[in-house]
Amino acid sequence: MKTTGLNFRHLYYFWVVAKEGSVTRAAERLDVAIQTISAQIALLEQSVGKALLAPQGRRLVLTEAGRIALSYADQIFLLGEQLQEVLTETDIGKTMRLTVGLSDSLPKLTASRLLETALKLPQKVKLVCHEDDFESLLGDLSVHKLDVVLTDRPVPSGTTLRVFSHLLGESDISLFGLPALAEQYRSGFPASLKGAPVLLPTRNHAVRGRIDHWFEAHDVRPDVVGEFDDNAMLNTFGRHGLGLFPASTALADAVQEEFGAVPVGELTNVHEQFYAISNERKIKHPAIEAILSASHGSVFR
Template sequence: MKNAALNYRHLYYFWVVAKEGSVTRAAERLDVAVQTISAQLALLEQAIGKALLAPQGRRLVLTEAGRVALGYADQIFLLGEQMQEVLAETDVGRTMRLAVGISDSLPKLIASRLLDAALKLPQKIKLICYEDDFESLLGNLSVHKLDVVLTDRPVPSGTTLRVFSHLLGESEISLFGLPEMAKRYRPKFPASLNGAPLLLPTRGNAIRGRLDHWFENHDVRPDVVGEFDDNALLNTFGRNGVGLFPAPSALAKDVREQFGAVPVGELAQVREQFYAISNERKIKHPAVEAILSAIHGKEFMR
């Protein structure tokens, strides 16, 4: 037998009850009678054919089916709120909203340069950036909470998520340090790196394995004084003179301006790649297309 069409008002009442933990508090929040909510919850459970909530003392708790339903309800009503925001913005000067997820391992200077192309569009852009780990960002992208994810790695093969990788570009990697430190370690590079204080990404970072391999191939053993999940924090410690740190060679000017650091030496054949991840095979958002156009036009490498 075919299931009846889902009543989204009933689902919304369930969502509020689940968030509030009781029908009484949900009724106060929604300004409706307790009996109204109870009746509509009963109709929802009848339509689904499963109990979604169960009493536990004075509270209502989710059943297993309720936890599954709540996950979908979260996505549905979050998207509804975002739709209202986008429509409201469209009425005021035709603002375009761009929700971007930025991987915590991606150099922030890279992210800034990539997004600069979108901000130069004639149409006004409202940029909303979220920083998180790679897996969490992909999950949010797959349910359309984000328009695009900027990261340093492609989507792993075999993923069940319908998201797609777009290579934006790549850059050689150099080691940077404050001028006095760079002056000390630049002569006889890379042999000078033996015992040199070094700040590196943690081993879960896409570039870390390539760095370790390079050190091994050149028979150098630096003193790794810090490892960081967050690239911005790594750069902050580098700016404070704690150690040498890796960054894309293409950003040497930006690294000097923002962190006061200069190149010590380039790690030949160690490259960092940059990707846009979308939930469509072809990127359709005008602001994201502007990012791709800038990359293809070589603006990124200037």
């Protein structure tokens, strides 16, 4: 069936009804008559040639076509809100907005060190950060909800998404622990790690396989007392002395200041890599360019 084109006002009324769960509440929110909303949604359904809402008792529920339409409407109106914010900020203060997706596997100390460089630009930068799993962030990046994703892995080969990986750098990895725990296992390292309590990222993290291989190569079997998807949670358990934990060797001073932990020993030849993922092969956003430049400087040294 040939459609007559999409009216975004009709779509917006549908979106509000879907979010509010009823035409009555949507009418109150929009301050229009119930009949107006019902008529607008009827026109939208006529335009797309499918029913988007179906009655269920006294409620309206989404049809399968309605669920698909809602997912797109979410993206459209979220981007619209972001556009309005950006234009408002540009008018009042020439502020540059940087919306960043942070992979939950990315060490927070590394993320903060990278983002600090963007905030030091001469032009004022408004930083908006969203943390999520890697796959969800790539999806948000592909529909331009994000300017860049910072993560510990490149985009997998064969992906259908038009996004591009930029290697920021890599860092050596050491084991850290609270001073008393570190002192207990520092002597005779790495043989001393046999049976030592350690906190590790889960196998979803790119660095986990390298750490496991290092343990095998040195014939040590520590006691893995915890595995974590969220790097911040791993560090929190390390701060409370529940085990030794891996962190960037280059950030040893920051690890001691933030978590009170000191190095036990370096995991030789174990490196953690960090990437910026963007929608463009060539980075054009000034704040992202600053992050790239800083990463090739001293951030990982």
